[in-house]
Amino acid sequence: MERKKLIDRLPVWLRVSVYFTIIIVAAYIAVVVPALDSISFYFGIALLLSFLFLKAEGKPLTSLGFVPACATDWKNFFRGLLIGLLALLTSAGLTIWLNSGRLVFTGRADPIYLLILIFIHLWSSFAQEFTYRGYPFQRLLKSYGLWVGQLAITLPFAIMHLKLNTSITWQQFLMTWLTTGLGSLLYGLCYLKTGKLVLSIGLHMGWNLAQALVPRSPGENKTMLFTLVQNARDYHPLNVLLPYIGVTAILMLFIWRSKTWQANEKSSNS
Template identity: 35%
Template sequence: MKQIIRDRHGSLRNGWWILAFLVLFLASQPVYRVVSKAIQHQGFEGAWLAPLPVLFLSLVTYACLRLRREGLAAVGLRADLTWARELFYGAALGMALIGLVTGLIFAAGGVRFSLDPTRSLNALAMGTWMFAWAVVLEELLFRGFVFQRLVDGIGAWPTLLGMGLLFAIAHWGNPGMEGPTLAWATLDTALGAILMGLAYLRTRSLALPIGLHFGWNWAQGALLGFDVSGFDQAGWLLPELLAKPQWLTGGAFGPEASVFAVLVDTMAVVLMWRWKGSAKTQPAMPAPVAAVATD
């Protein structure tokens, strides 16, 4: 019985920590709904509520960390220059990746752009605000405490693949998830999750995956004006999809349902896997090809 609860080092097994997180998360939801309604009754709605889910998820995460006698740094949240630098690099990389996808769609004759006549700095700022909170929420949920306990418990690649599939399934209810789009968008969303999971594992920080996720979504929606995962966005540019197959342009779901997104994300996953990273300790993973050749 003791072996079921504790590992050979006498620590509580990771599965029990995941269960504790889920119990606390579910217990927090009635409180979240009460607080959300109270804030709305004060006249704050829409964008003003965006930080609230992040706050509650952060509190649940912090409670689990305190039970483990750890701080927020243990889950990959820190306030230092290294964290800020990795966040910046991640955002730049995310923007570059979606820029490459868009460039390939454009080169294939799938889209043309014009300036959106309704563009404004206020709309750009609102897009930045909303994308930032949505990204932090998803990264805490999918690359945070549970992801990290799974890595410790079952290993890196089973966790990357399993959480990648779960991340993709979580998007199945999005608008436009049907027909060929379902297949291409599911594949690319899973690849994106694996990429961000690797970004965490290579740095042991949430800064790089948060930056990656934000840079991709912000550039795709707030800047280029594409739909993001099926949801309409007001961008600085106004894309017009041309008469090309949906698997090429991504259709109404956005470029994430394009074959080019799958190709670019596959390339990014391989490069992230080959990168040695900046973390002092990393979980056991298949070594990059270059490292194997020099052993």
């Protein structure tokens, strides 16, 4: 009881700051000890921190809404997966067309490798959504409202996508913050509409899985399924950025306006 009172006396912004500070310190440790540099390591830190904070607040881990508990949750996961796949494919198709490229099928659709890829992206998407849209996002949302909750998470989400790369320019950092920030807002919106992380996990997985299979630029010109044939002189980064922004914006509007998602009672997650 005393520990719960102590945690309750700490402002939410301080709890979230401690949470991300420890994760960032862990990331620096992983730079020094490369064997630790994995999504499992970061997830383990986030899981432990979430457990300790929630236990002190008298709440279970499951209150974060990451466990499918009914048929609606599973429907939302698979709907999110399909939407994520289609959204990335649309963005990639526009990018390739604008850059005067074309895809050539490699003929090497290895089903075992594809299953491994599916598992990797399921695990990665689950770990990221738990870490960023779990405890910190939900506590900020409850205490400070929608805009603070959504915008505050975009910064640590961008930092971790940069893998603590100190050699990047401010322009590169701001571009990463913009692109990953839009994704963070999209995944946060999924939670706002359903009260659970299941939809965002599915959408995140679908997007990343399609991204791993469909090359969009000369730097990623070959995947297991396709080779991108393109004149490098015709490539322009804006032709990657603008379709991404447009598709993401349309997707956010669709999810926000759609009546498809059945929101669960958020009182159990607060």
